[in-house]
Amino acid sequence: MSDSIDQSATRIPVGDDYDVLVGHGLISGADADARLGGLLGEAVERVLLVHPPTIDALTQRLTAALERRGLTVVTEEVPDAEAAKTAEVAARLWGRLGREGFTRTDAVVGLGGGSVTDLAGFVAATWLRGVAVVQVPTTLLGMVDAAVGGKTGINTAEGKNLVGAFHPPAGVLCDLDVLATLPPADLTAGLAEVVKCGFIADPVVLDLVEANPAGLCGPDAATHPSLRELVERAVRVKAEVVAADLRESSLREILNYGHTFGHAVEQVERYSWRHGEAVSVGMVYVAELARLAGHLTGAEGDALVARHHGILESLRLPTRYDGGRWPELLTAMRRDKKSRGSQLRFVVLDGPARPARLTGPGDDLLERAYALVSG
Template sequence: MRRVEVGGDQPYTVSVGAGLLGQVRVPQRHVALIHPADLPPTFVEAVQAALSPTVTVSVPPRDECKTLAVYADVLSRLAAANLPRDGAVVGLGGGAATDLAGFVAASYLRGVAFYTLPTTLLGMVDAAVGGKTGVNLPEGKNLVGAFHPPGAVWCDVETLATLPPAVFREGAAEAYKHGLIADPSLLARVLSPEFRPGGTGLEDTLADAIRVKAEVVTRDPTERGERAFLNFGHTLAHALEAHTHHAVSHGEAVAYGMHYAARLSRAMGGADLTGHALAFLRWQQPTLFPDLTFHDLWPYMARDKKADAEGVRFVLLRDLGQPYLGRVPEEVLRREFAAWQTDLLPVR
């Protein structure tokens, strides 16, 4: 088993290994377990056996759970069960479910303890680490939320064996992104045949990808500076998700977004990293790319949370491992969008 430490004012440990669902222990006596409805029952039963939760709440799968309506319903379920102030919320499932569970924990009784057990690659590498919690609005993704770090994270790699291959490849986008912005050794390792459920490279590569995010959020827990670099590729990705009502999945949207960001980086004087982005897209084999225009997506990009009073900012790369926040002229955004769509024709 590997352990990754997340520091700061509220430090915690991310454990990566096999068989962890049944080994979970928390100090709180009263626990609310939140999980998506489509999670394998054996996962839920293992955690229930380990924690004996006061209440178990099933929520809609994927981003269908990240709505204000579902959020309010979960809060009501916890109140009806009399979950006390010294209780805890445990999020079990993919990144959407753990985002929701964390926001519930952050706001129920003005904040209770929170723990997370991600069961997808995307959830392990990204959503479960860093304390960002929240839900979506029709106007955009993750526009409502709070910073609420977990007390601990357990990544049971055995759960990844239940994922369809396309879902596993989707989750690899965030690990590959960490290679682009911080640790170039991850690029080849993520594309290696050994990075797969049961593969010899899975646990170590996963832990090293998590470590990239852990180190960044330790230095910048509330995104006042470099934590924004973790959003490389996400400005376009979140726009794709919002405009298509999540018909384009997060991991595939990030893969598309990384290639667009690579093109923008090159246009603004950075190294040409488009080959790396295209290599990942060919490996990922995304399932859907809607025929959209720049005009379709620009309103969502303009509401991106990295925007400030002067407008939209993009995470760009000077070279591998050298990210920065920059503004891109609109004519460049439009020109590169058209070229980006042309680049993707052989991939689609």
């Protein structure tokens, strides 16, 4: 890492509950143990470190930092991606916690992408009715979305994240250096969640992306001069929303922009699509739906729909989903967590950074919007 890179951490508070630290060298730096210790607190003696099989070097580095703090570290490797988020894997981790004698003053650390942090948070939420968890996301998606906010969960055959709990972490550590080892396609997929924050709350994000989209999805994306600002802006959007509405009773729903259709695509495709890729198509779908439903009107509305296509396509993210799967997608959407009874609910836009809700649109309207993104 170049000495010219600022290694100081930006501290972003999530209300009065916990902080998200964003910066360079937060895991490998000389003060990594102090940062982790500060997030975990003094009472913790044992840590369950949950990690995927693909980041051995990072796992060893984090284990060493925790041990320098005087903690006993128990490591558990879990499957990569969505395969980690099952009841079977969670039960295995509960068994390990029991055998190791973890108490309410001990903690879980999730090191990995969004699937690992979702799983680690859920296991922490349910062990002894709740122990501390610190999240150390290693993907862009994890940093700006999954690890922040306290939503934890696992999947079932019927849908994504249908089993879960709200369990805010004790802290989140976002070391931007780890993004240099991320496959370019994964980093690009994470940008979909960043762009989402731009559409729902912070249009400066959109301006930053439009200024140099090629650099953000190229081989040097991890060192792009705007990446840190994009991460910090996206985290601030989520932090402000979560602080105002932890349990998704009202405002927090806006963070699901593009997710109802996106989650349906993930389920129908058996999670072979990256989450960000599915959300990318989901945002275009819901923009088209908003226009059909009268939320986006006139030249201004047309321009905002076109901006969805333009930004996402400039990042080489998908904006279309092949036709022929509409009945399956509709069934999957009806099982979405945001549904109320038989009514589907969508987050839509009335304009840039003006989110609204569309409740109970007719099936014909939903299918017309699908026709605009299929083919």
